[in-house]
Amino acid sequence: MTPAGLAIAEEIRDRGPILFSRFMEIALYHPQHGYYRRARRDRGADPFGIHGDFYTATQLQPVFGRLIASLCEQWKSRLGARDGFRVVEWGAGRGEMAEHLQAFHYSAVDVDGGDVPPAFEGVVFCNELFDALPVDAARVRDGEARMMRVDYDSQRFAWIEGEALTGPWQAYAVNLRARIAELREEPEVWLELPIHVAPLLARMTQPLQRGFVLAIDYGYTEREIVRFPRGTLMAYRRHQALEDVLANPGEQDITAHVPFTYLEQAAQSLGLIVSPLRTLTQVLMSAGEPDQFASALQAPDEASALRLRMQLKSLLFGMGETFRCLVLEKPE
Numbered sequence: 001m002t003p004a005g006l007a008i009a010e011e012i013r014d015r016g017p018i019l020f021s022r023f024m025e026i027a028l029y030h031p032q033h034g035y036y037r038r039a040r041r042d043r044g045a046d047p048f049g050i051h052g053d054f055y056t057a058t059q060l061q062p063v064f065g066r067l068i069a070s071l072c073e074q075w076k077s078r079l080g081a082r083d084g085f086r087v088v089e090w091g092a093g094r095g096e097m098a099e100h101l102q103a104f105h106y107s108a109v110d111v112d113g114g115d116v117p118p119a120f121e122g123v124v125f126c127n128e129l130f131d132a133l134p135v136d137a138a139r140v141r142d143g144e145a146r147m148m149r150v151d152y153d154s155q156r157f158a159w160i161e162g163e164a165l166t167g168p169w170q171a172y173a174v175n176l177r178a179r180i181a182e183l184r185e186e187p188e189v190w191l192e193l194p195i196h197v198a199p200l201l202a203r204m205t206q207p208l209q210r211g212f213v214l215a216i217d218y219g220y221t222e223r224e225i226v227r228f229p230r231g232t233l234m235a236y237r238r239h240q241a242l243e244d245v246l247a248n249p250g251e252q253d254i255t256a257h258v259p260f261t262y263l264e265q266a267a268q269s270l271g272l273i274v275s276p277l278r279t280l281t282q283v284l285m286s287a288g289e290p291d292q293f294a295s296a297l298q299a300p301d302e303a304s305a306l307r308l309r310m311q312l313k314s315l316l317f318g319m320g321e322t323f324r325c326l327v328l329e330k331p332e
């Protein structure tokens with residue numbers, strides 16, 4: 001059993017079967033043994049890049065950083081550049097964007113904290129933050145939605161059915177009833193309940209006085225939920241996608257696709273203006289368009305130039321259609 005697994009098993013022994021959000025919280029963010037916390041102490045446990053478990057666009061540097069910087073520059077001039085323009089990145093991971101965004105008084109926030117200015121104009125940026133937030137899991141059978149809890153049988157973790165959904169999460173499932181009905185051939189439908197998405201978006205945008213939010217992630221709109229009858233929970237280890245999210249807690253990443261329609265509604269209720277969802281390709285094309293990608297691809301020699309062209313290709317054609325960009329505007 002992994003150290004994070006032992007911590008989870010102990011909690012289940014003390015309190016009974018736990019909600020999946022609690023399982024995910026310990027597995028990913030336990031202060032000593034959580035997947036993302038271990039990486040900060042032990043370089044061998046770094047989840048990112050070729051020796052880790054997965055790549056994100058953030059590892060494709062310098063091209064990704066330069067294109068995001070160019071977008072921030074466009075937004076800065078749209079806002080009528082004032083001195084206080086800042087970029088604050090949430091879920092900054094290894095901090096690879098710092099070098100490219102430092103011209104915007106960049107600051108990085110992650111689970112251990114960070115420097116969030118009390119009030120600023122500028123951009124709130126995040127890449128693959130929302131997919132890493134703990135979610136609850138529910139299962140719909142014969143029209144009834146129930147929480148799924150995690151139990152421990154002295155050897156392994158297993159799902160067990162819990163209580164009926166109540167309150168806002170019952171309303172969330174009821175809202176999706178028409179979509180779920182389209183899946184009538186399925187014996188059961190799994191849903192994730194994105195319990196941290198709206199509170200985190202509120203925290204991220206509260207100090208923003210005027211400006212933009214750019215959230216890049218993979219996910220689905222409400223209509224697209226029918227593509228995922230078994231839900232979207234997934235684990236990643238050594239560049240392999242694994243379905244058993246309860247295995248090896250603390251030693252594999254666990255993610256849930258981002259429910260973009262829900263995120264858009266949360267943004268609207270915070271008074272943010274929501275732009276139509278675009279693909280990462282579309283957004284990076286608009287970032288590189290003004291100079292036809294010349295500055296993003298600038299390199300000192302032919303070998304580096306080739307490397308940068310490969311990065312751009314991966315961003316536009318590899319990740320670009322899978323990832324979506326939600327752009328929100330906070331008016332004055």
Ligand SMILES: C[S@@+](CC[C@H](N)C(=O)[O-])C[C@H]1O[C@@H](n2cnc3c(N)ncnc32)[C@H](O)[C@@H]1O
Pocket residue numbers: 036048056057058059090091092093094109110111126127128129132133200
């Ligand atoms: C999948 S990683 C992405 C890291 C980086 N943005 C990238 O693209 O490589 C998700 C990151 O979000 C961080 N994170 C999770 N919950 C957070 C929260 N509530 N506030 C700030 N960061 C958080 C994790 O610690 C982790 O570093």
